[in-house]
Amino acid sequence: MPSMEEMIGRADLNDVEAILSITNTDVHAVEHVVKDEADAIFTWDYSLARPALRKLYEKAKAGQWNGETDLDWSIEVDQEKVAEENRLNATSLGALSDPAHYADSPVASWTDKEWTEFGIQSQNWTLSQFLHGEQGALLCTAKIVETVPWYDAKLYASTQVVDEARHVEVFAKYLNEKLSGHYPINAHLRELLDDIIRDTRWDMTYLGMQIMVEGLALAAFGFMHQLTSEPLLKKLLRYVMSDEARHVAFGVLSLKEVYDGMTAAEIRERQEFAFEAAVRMRDRFLQQEVWERMGVSPKEILPFTLTDKSRLPFQQSLFSKIVPNCKKLGLLDGADGWLRQKFTEIGVIQFEDWVDTGEEYGAFALDAERETA
Numbered sequence: 001m002p003s004m005e006e007m008i009g010r011a012d013l014n015d016v017e018a019i020l021s022i023t024n025t026d027v028h029a030v031e032h033v034v035k036d037e038a039d040a041i042f043t044w045d046y047s048l049a050r051p052a053l054r055k056l057y058e059k060a061k062a063g064q065w066n067g068e069t070d071l072d073w074s075i076e077v078d079q080e081k082v083a084e085e086n087r088l089n090a091t092s093l094g095a096l097s098d099p100a101h102y103a104d105s106p107v108a109s110w111t112d113k114e115w116t117e118f119g120i121q122s123q124n125w126t127l128s129q130f131l132h133g134e135q136g137a138l139l140c141t142a143k144i145v146e147t148v149p150w151y152d153a154k155l156y157a158s159t160q161v162v163d164e165a166r167h168v169e170v171f172a173k174y175l176n177e178k179l180s181g182h183y184p185i186n187a188h189l190r191e192l193l194d195d196i197i198r199d200t201r202w203d204m205t206y207l208g209m210q211i212m213v214e215g216l217a218l219a220a221f222g223f224m225h226q227l228t229s230e231p232l233l234k235k236l237l238r239y240v241m242s243d244e245a246r247h248v249a250f251g252v253l254s255l256k257e258v259y260d261g262m263t264a265a266e267i268r269e270r271q272e273f274a275f276e277a278a279v280r281m282r283d284r285f286l287q288q289e290v291w292e293r294m295g296v297s298p299k300e301i302l303p304f305t306l307t308d309k310s311r312l313p314f315q316q317s318l319f320s321k322i323v324p325n326c327k328k329l330g331l332l333d334g335a336d337g338w339l340r341q342k343f344t345e346i347g348v349i350q351f352e353d354w355v356d357t358g359e360e361y362g363a364f365a366l367d368a369e370r371e372t373a
Contacts (some may be wrong), residue, residue: 008279009270016302019283022191027184034193035233037198040146043154052253053152060159060246066241067170075232082230083119089227092311098309105304106296118294120180126184126224131171133217135195137247140209141346147202148254156250163243170236173185178232188284194276203258207270210251210328215321217319218244223317241369252325252356259329267334274331275342278322282315283348312347319348328356 005011010018025031028247046053090096102108141164144157176309225237259267286305288298305311307343316342323343326332332340332352343349 002272004201007276008338011168013279016299017305018287019286019302020107020298022187022283024190032190036143036197036200038147038202039145039148041202043149043151045149048152050152050253050257051059052150052251053150053156054094055154056246056250056253057156057159060163062164063242063246067164067166067173067236067239070239071072072232073173073177075149076156076231077194077230079115079120079123079178079180082228083116083123084229085229086119086123087115088231093226093313095227095310095314096176099261100295101308101310102304106300114294121290121293122258122287124175124179124181125183127171127175127179128249129186129189129284130217131175132185133189133193133213134167136189136196137209137214138219140167140193140196140205141247143197143205144209146200147205148265149202153250153254160243160247160250161224163247166239167243170240174233174236183289186284188280193282199225203255204270204273206251206255207274208277210247210323211255212274212281212322214247215325216281216318217302218248219318219321246373248321252328255329259331259334264335267331268338271335271339272327273329274322274340278319278343278346278348278371281318285315285318300310314327316348319343320351320354323348323351324354324356327352332337 003011009021012018107114111164133287136286138161141157141160145154148154150155153295192208192213196205196213199205199208219245221241223235225234225241228234228237259270261269286298286302288302291298291301323332326339326343332343340352342351
């Protein structure tokens with residue numbers, strides 16, 4: 001069994017220096033190349049052997065929306081007002097930091113003006129990472145079309161390629177037209193996307209993107225949807241969430257069949273990959289780049305943010321989709337329950353009995369219809 005250090009490069013989950021050692025060395029590059037040598041698989045079996053996937057495919061065809069015409073881009077966005085409203089909404093969600101916790105930190109003397117600017121930069125950063133993650137999903141889903149051996153799965157994955165292209169489009173447009181700046185991809189996110197693209201096994205692309213990245217994104221979009229009062233972003237997120245729920249369900253429905261037939265050793269390898277992905281995604285939400293832009297040393301501020309109790313509801317909610325989906329796939333308790341132990345250690349096991357996305361995706365579509373009617 002590999003140690004924590006062997007898996008994630010550090011023995012202590014909150015080792016600030018190790019977290020910050022993962023950096024982008026080419027932040028100004030406009031192109032990033034990852035070698036992908038997976039097999040492209042043709043299938044001549046066109047039978048409808050997986051009715052659950054065909055049902056999902058039909059829902060995907062009916063659920064298409066147009067980012068240009070279904071969203072009102074004439075809405076003006078006052079970022080300063082949005083940042084101030086987000087702070088008020090964070091209070092009601094129990095997610096506002098206690099100033100006393102930062103009394104000895106580099107931001108102890110910050111005024112409301114600095115915290116508002118931090119809120120503006122945080123939104124720029126968050127939407128930037130959403131944008132980069134959606135491009136990762138676009139590439140991964142195109143790879144799934146090539147590599148999955150099932151006809152029904154290829155058909156559904158093709159609809160997700162269109163979905164992800166639309167998500168990249170709307171997040172880029174919102175950043176360009178409504179916000180005040182972009183951020184490069186976070187190093188932890190880029191490292192994870194690289195590993196998912198690089199792996200030649202089609203089920204690992206599913207696990208990394210459909211279950212882990214998309215599952216966390218669905219939860220993060222949901223949290224921001226609760227937090228924001230800005231009508232354009234709220235509607236944009238609701239549309240995206242209805243797509244993302246289908247995407248995660250696609251992963252759950254597909255991988256359940258595959259993992260039921262795997263050996264304990266094969267399951268352990270996928271458990272380790274899932275845990276490593278979970279830690280990387282947790283690290284990316286520390287927003288090192290925002291602190292740097294605000295003139296604050298990440299090395300000095302992260303010990304405070306890592307122990308800020310107000311962050312726990314958000315951090316834990318990010319796993320509200322991942323943990324039940326891993327349980328549905330048999331990853332939580334397979335191979336002697338290794339992943340259960342790890343999720344217990346990082347404090348997210350309480351989500352195991354929440355509804356899995358394979359069952360709840362229909363509710364997201366219905367909610368989107370009601371909200372956008």
